[in-house]
Amino acid sequence: MKHLLSVDDFADRPAIEAMLDLTERFVAVSRREIRKVPALRGRTVVSLFFEESTRTRLSFETAAKRLSADVMTFSVASSSVKKGESLLDTVRTIEAMGVDAVVVRHSAAGAAARVASWTGASVVNAGDGRHEHPTQALLDAYTLRSHRGPSLDGCRVAIVGDVRNSRVARSDVKMFHALGCEITLVGPPTLLPERLGGWPVTVAHDLDEVCGEVDVLYMLRIQRERIDQACFPSLREYASRWGLTPARMARCKPDTLVMHPGPMNRGIEIAAEVADSARSLVAEQVANGVAVRMAVLWTLLGAGGTVV
Amino acid sequence: MKHLLSVDDFADRPAIEAMLDLTERFVAVSRREIRKVPALRGRTVVSLFFEESTRTRLSFETAAKRLSADVMTFSVASSSVKKGESLLDTVRTIEAMGVDAVVVRHSAAGAAARVASWTGASVVNAGDGRHEHPTQALLDAYTLRSHRGPSLDGCRVAIVGDVRNSRVARSDVKMFHALGCEITLVGPPTLLPERLGGWPVTVAHDLDEVCGEVDVLYMLRIQRERIDQACFPSLREYASRWGLTPARMARCKPDTLVMHPGPMNRGIEIAAEVADSARSLVAEQVANGVAVRMAVLWTLLGAGGTVV
Amino acid sequence: MKHLLSVDDFADRPAIEAMLDLTERFVAVSRREIRKVPALRGRTVVSLFFEESTRTRLSFETAAKRLSADVMTFSVASSSVKKGESLLDTVRTIEAMGVDAVVVRHSAAGAAARVASWTGASVVNAGDGRHEHPTQALLDAYTLRSHRGPSLDGCRVAIVGDVRNSRVARSDVKMFHALGCEITLVGPPTLLPERLGGWPVTVAHDLDEVCGEVDVLYMLRIQRERIDQACFPSLREYASRWGLTPARMARCKPDTLVMHPGPMNRGIEIAAEVADSARSLVAEQVANGVAVRMAVLWTLLGAGGTVV
Numbered sequence: 001m002k003h004l005l006s007v008d009d010f011a012d013r014p015a016i017e018a019m020l021d022l023t024e025r026f027v028a029v030s031r032r033e034i035r036k037v038p039a040l041r042g043r044t045v046v047s048l049f050f051e052e053s054t055r056t057r058l059s060f061e062t063a064a065k066r067l068s069a070d071v072m073t074f075s076v077a078s079s080s081v082k083k084g085e086s087l088l089d090t091v092r093t094i095e096a097m098g099v100d101a102v103v104v105r106h107s108a109a110g111a112a113a114r115v116a117s118w119t120g121a122s123v124v125n126a127g128d129g130r131h132e133h134p135t136q137a138l139l140d141a142y143t144l145r146s147h148r149g150p151s152l153d154g155c156r157v158a159i160v161g162d163v164r165n166s167r168v169a170r171s172d173v174k175m176f177h178a179l180g181c182e183i184t185l186v187g188p189p190t191l192l193p194e195r196l197g198g199w200p201v202t203v204a205h206d207l208d209e210v211c212g213e214v215d216v217l218y219m220l221r222i223q224r225e226r227i228d229q230a231c232f233p234s235l236r237e238y239a240s241r242w243g244l245t246p247a248r249m250a251r252c253k254p255d256t257l258v259m260h261p262g263p264m265n266r267g268i269e270i271a272a273e274v275a276d277s278a279r280s281l282v283a284e285q286v287a288n289g290v291a292v293r294m295a296v297l298w299t300l301l302g303a304g305g306t307v308v
Numbered sequence: 309m310k311h312l313l314s315v316d317d318f319a320d321r322p323a324i325e326a327m328l329d330l331t332e333r334f335v336a337v338s339r340r341e342i343r344k345v346p347a348l349r350g351r352t353v354v355s356l357f358f359e360e361s362t363r364t365r366l367s368f369e370t371a372a373k374r375l376s377a378d379v380m381t382f383s384v385a386s387s388s389v390k391k392g393e394s395l396l397d398t399v400r401t402i403e404a405m406g407v408d409a410v411v412v413r414h415s416a417a418g419a420a421a422r423v424a425s426w427t428g429a430s431v432v433n434a435g436d437g438r439h440e441h442p443t444q445a446l447l448d449a450y451t452l453r454s455h456r457g458p459s460l461d462g463c464r465v466a467i468v469g470d471v472r473n474s475r476v477a478r479s480d481v482k483m484f485h486a487l488g489c490e491i492t493l494v495g496p497p498t499l500l501p502e503r504l505g506g507w508p509v510t511v512a513h514d515l516d517e518v519c520g521e522v523d524v525l526y527m528l529r530i531q532r533e534r535i536d537q538a539c540f541p542s543l544r545e546y547a548s549r550w551g552l553t554p555a556r557m558a559r560c561k562p563d564t565l566v567m568h569p570g571p572m573n574r575g576i577e578i579a580a581e582v583a584d585s586a587r588s589l590v591a592e593q594v595a596n597g598v599a600v601r602m603a604v605l606w607t608l609l610g611a612g613g614t615v616v
Numbered sequence: 617m618k619h620l621l622s623v624d625d626f627a628d629r630p631a632i633e634a635m636l637d638l639t640e641r642f643v644a645v646s647r648r649e650i651r652k653v654p655a656l657r658g659r660t661v662v663s664l665f666f667e668e669s670t671r672t673r674l675s676f677e678t679a680a681k682r683l684s685a686d687v688m689t690f691s692v693a694s695s696s697v698k699k700g701e702s703l704l705d706t707v708r709t710i711e712a713m714g715v716d717a718v719v720v721r722h723s724a725a726g727a728a729a730r731v732a733s734w735t736g737a738s739v740v741n742a743g744d745g746r747h748e749h750p751t752q753a754l755l756d757a758y759t760l761r762s763h764r765g766p767s768l769d770g771c772r773v774a775i776v777g778d779v780r781n782s783r784v785a786r787s788d789v790k791m792f793h794a795l796g797c798e799i800t801l802v803g804p805p806t807l808l809p810e811r812l813g814g815w816p817v818t819v820a821h822d823l824d825e826v827c828g829e830v831d832v833l834y835m836l837r838i839q840r841e842r843i844d845q846a847c848f849p850s851l852r853e854y855a856s857r858w859g860l861t862p863a864r865m866a867r868c869k870p871d872t873l874v875m876h877p878g879p880m881n882r883g884i885e886i887a888a889e890v891a892d893s894a895r896s897l898v899a900e901q902v903a904n905g906v907a908v909r910m911a912v913l914w915t916l917l918g919a920g921g922t923v924v
Contacts, residue, residue, distance in 0.1 A: 041650065042649070042650030042651055044681075070652070072677065072681075075670065089891075092899055092902075093671055093879075093902050096901075096902035097674065097902060097905075097906050098651055098903065098906060
């Protein structure tokens with residue numbers, strides 16, 4: 001494996017499960033008092049973020065530092081990209097400086113793949129437009145498996161909210177499906193994909209009908225600009241129909257789990273009481289995100305040898 | 309000691325003096341050619357600055373790096389806080405990534421304490437609104453003690469300027485008082501606290517009356533926005549009445565020392581000639597700031613063992 | 617050698633050639649799998665950039681990290697400089713924190729020299745106004761020598777474009793001349809120096825006349841704001857008369873090399889086909905930039921001993 005651009009880069013279910021098994025070992029490292037291994041000493045990882053995402057960038061950079069790699073941050077807000085430099089030249093410049101892995105976030109679908117085609121370094125897609133966010137899918141799978149595993153066969157997952165515009169949803173559908181889950185997409189028709197050709201999912205519009213049936217409610221973040229686009233009438237309306245309220249949570253099975261990729265809009269897609277409840281896996285998702293990214297960087301950079 | 313939120317977190321004068329003694333050892337480290345010790349290898353320190361302060365942030369980050377910790381910078385200007393994430397969720401996200409200490413700067417009094425209540429990590433208050441800035445008080449005490457110590461009993465300190473809005477003044481008053489100093493606050497009535505209930509200080513409005521009597525003139529930074537708030541008529545008027553001019557300096561005792569927390573407005577609260585004179589401790593304050601922060605991080609993270 | 621402020625800081629040609637020879641050794645380090653040497657462990661390098669230049673900053677910071685130095689970034693956009701702090705106080709603050717080298721980029725000619733006069737740390741000029749950019753000249757010389765060396769005596773170099781406003785041109789003219797090259801400046805009269813008193817160059821306005829005669833075409837970046845200043849009529853006009861098009865390239869000798877300091881305006885001063893051709897040394901320039909800066913920091917900080 002040279003790059004991680006899409007969940008499709010995993011050949012099959014065992015390949016995904018091997019990555020989750022490897023993650024397990026880095027979770028153990030993360031629980032030590034000294035959370036650092038020398039695996040990538042002398043290697044350089046660059047984060048190349050054309051969209052800001054402090055959370056995702058910090059997660060990758062923390063992962064790289066725990067592997068003892070050097071980290072460079074290429075912040076586009078203040079870069080020569082602003083002076084009109086092409087993406088191609090930016091990538092070549094970074095590569096020429098001697099980089100082993102590039103972590104790319106970009107607003108255009110396919111940007112990470114284009115970067116990969118231009119460089120000899122390994123590329124990790126940290127989100128490209130509405131396309132994919134494969135490490136998010138890995139950390140979601142790892143987190144869910146740690147509660148419902150070892151096998152996720154038959155696990156019923158509802159993904160709720162703005163599926164149409166979400167790269168997280170796109171990667172999660174592929175990932176959960178590959179691991180044997182049954183997936184339902186829930187939201188207003190304006191926020192669900194127009195066509196479902198090939199998506200291995202069922203669709204529902206009424207969250208109340210779905211929530212009692214599923215093992216996991218995966219709540220997506222609402223982007224406020226969608227209101228202006230008339231995708232739904234108001235935040236209040238959205239919260240009352242598709243938000244995860246305590247009342248709705250009470251109608252779920254007692255062991256239904258709640259996930260969210262963050263950052264949360266408390267009171268909109270998820271009530272504060274739910275976000276803070278024992279059934280919310282949000283903090284675990286963040287914690288596992290660092291370990292997953294350690295596993296991915298370790299694998300792509302072919303560090304080999306033992307993890308420790 | 310788990311957190312450092314306020315000067316009040318020190319149980320008593322010996323506890324403060326122990327921290328200053330420890331600082332001494334890190335000052336020695338800072339004078340070596342190799343200014344680095346392995347004490348916090350594998351630990352992670354996050355700087356979480358909701359107000360920009362490059363100076364304070366660099367001082368803490370330099371301290372953490374000299375202790376061999378990994379440093380993550382959570383820059384709020386470009387973070388999910390802008391997307392509406394709550395402070396609580398930001399703190400939980402950072403903690404979930406596996407952090408040992410959080411250095412917080414925030415415009416709201418009490419913010420650092422709130423962060424501390426939400427996390428298992430150690431929290432250092434790097435300035436919260438008009439409330440406190442305890443490491444500034446420690447570095448000021450260390451700097452003064454290195455010139456007037458070992459005991460500061462009876463040392464007369466004038467704190468001059470915008471005391472009302474200054475967290476530095478608030479922490480310094482507590483610190484200098486705890487160490488036995490006699491404190492006079494000097495400034496226009498509009499910039500002094502409205503009530504002094506419990507402050508162990510005397511108050512004066514005329515700097516000329518005070519300056520010949522004191523051992524230390526601690527000049528506070530004037531924030532230009534106070535003019536708009538009609539706290540004083542003009543910068544020129546302020547400089548002539550409460551600025552430390554060479555003429556005023558000449559009326560001081562020959563060994564009166566000058567301190568300032570920086571950044572200085574040369575020509576306003578302090579004349580360039582005074583700032584650059586041999587009696588100015590400004591550069592020493594900055595240098596000692598790194599050592600103080602090493603001592604604080606080393607203590608909070610319970611590194612134990614020898615400093616090396 | 618304490619500072620590197622100008623190409624003039626090299627006493628003579630052998631001094632420059634010694635630095636290029638040292639660079640050779642760091643190029644070798646950069647080609648290893650583990651591109652890191654412990655030479656500057658425990659030393660601190662600060663990048664102090666008053667003009668943004670992600671490329672140059674990353675190159676210096678990568679160089680410092682490969683030497684195992686700690687790197688601090690003093691980002692002016694968010695610093696106390698904005699609060700009115702003087703350059704002098706900024707430099708003193710940084711120095712007081714205990715810094716071994718300061719890398720300065722500033723819009724004012726002479727700024728780096730002023731910083732050097734105020735600090736005991738070593739200063740590297742990373743570009744000061746229209747004055748100089750000596751590490752760019754070193755990396756250009758190293759890159760050219762690796763293709764046309766060991767001696768550059770008699771090598772014919774055309775520097776094309778906005779010479780008048782270019783610190784790169786100013787440093788390169790000194791550097792290439794010191795190494796024995798013959799230099800021709802090419803561009804519209806509005807973009808060439810008004811007077812050439814003492815410049816060891818010839819001048820031409822017609823690129824077509826020159827391009828068949830030279831060994832190297834060094835294309836400068838066009839800054840779009842020059843159009844507004846009526847230095848030339850339009851980008852299209854500029855590209856057709858002074859841009860390096862494939863047609864023009866075809867009229868060059870078969871071994872004429874192409875250089876550019878980056879970031880490139882593809883389609884303006886250089887056509888994409890030329891930039892991407894085998895004769896373009898642009899990526900090598902970037903790669904060698906890291907090694908040159910390792911050599912400079914290693915020399916200034918007197919690391920001594922073997923490079924390893």
